[in-house]
Structures are given as structure tokens and as C-alpha cells.
Amino acid sequence: MGSFQEMFDKMVADHEARNPGQSEALPPAAPAPHFRELAPVDSGVASAHVQYAFNPYQGASSNGAYHLILDQPLHAARLHRNAGDALCKPRSKFWGLERGNDRQTATCSVCLERAARYSIAVRTPA
Numbered sequence: 001m002g003s004f005q006e007m008f009d010k011m012v013a014d015h016e017a018r019n020p021g022q023s024e025a026l027p028p029a030a031p032a033p034h035f036r037e038l039a040p041v042d043s044g045v046a047s048a049h050v051q052y053a054f055n056p057y058q059g060a061s062s063n064g065a066y067h068l069i070l071d072q073p074l075h076a077a078r079l080h081r082n083a084g085d086a087l088c089k090p091r092s093k094f095w096g097l098e099r100g101n102d103r104q105t106a107t108c109s110v111c112l113e114r115a116a117r118y119s120i121a122v123r124t125p126a
């Protein structure tokens with residue numbers, strides 16, 4: 001008579017012999033949110049990427065806006081921003097910022113205007 005462990009192992013082996021492959025049949029995993037990788041940051045080029053910000057002050061009719069978020073600090077003539085700040089205002093002034101739809105382009109006119117003025121490259125997914 002074998003040990004309990006040997007009996008157990010035999011039961012498992014018997015079960016797998018009768019039901020080949022079933023022990024590995026796991027339910028399919030839910031598809032992970034798919035974000036394509038943005039082009040890498042080039043430290044020599046001022047760049048930004050798009051993030052979505054809700055705007056709680058404009059009511060439910062507002063869909064918020066897509067802003068340009070700096071990848072590096074920006075110190076222009078009268079504009080000082082840290083990496084992670086939007087061009088139009090610092091991150092702390094936003095109610096929330098999150099990664100938006102990869103295909104989305106910025107819709108914030110202030111961000112767009114400043115990106116053009118300061119020659120900031122907008123990184124988009126490859």
C-alpha cells in the first residue's frame with residue numbers, strides 16, 4: 001500500500017489519462033486593454049503626448065479635452081512646466097488626466113498653440 005501522496009498522484013494521473021488536456025483548459029482570459037507603444041522619448045527633442053482630461057466644471061455636456069502632456073520639463077520665456085504637466089496648465093490643476101485613445105489627437109487649443117510655438121513634437125503610436 002502506498003502513501004496517501006502516491007495514491008493522490010495516481011488519482012491525478014488516472015484522471016488526466018481519461019481527460020487528456022482538460023486540466024489545462026482554463027477559461028480564456030479577458031482581452032487586456034490594448035495600448036500601442038508610443039515612440040520612445042528622445043531626450044534631445046522637446047516632446048509631448050496626448051492625455052484625456054475630464055472637465056467637471058462644464059457639466060455633463062462636456063466631453064473634456066485631449067491635452068498635450070510634456071515628456072520633459074519646459075522652460076520657455078514665460079512658461080515653466082514640469083514633465084507630466086499639460087502645456088496649457090500644470091497637472092495639479094486638472095481634476096483628472098488619463099491616457100486617452102491612442103488615435104486621438106489633441107483637442108485643447110491652448111496645448112496645440114503652445115506646442116506649435118515652442119516646437120514641441122507630439123509623440124504618436126508607431
Ligand SMILES: [Zn+2]
Nearest residue numbers: 067088108111
Ligand atoms: Zn490643454
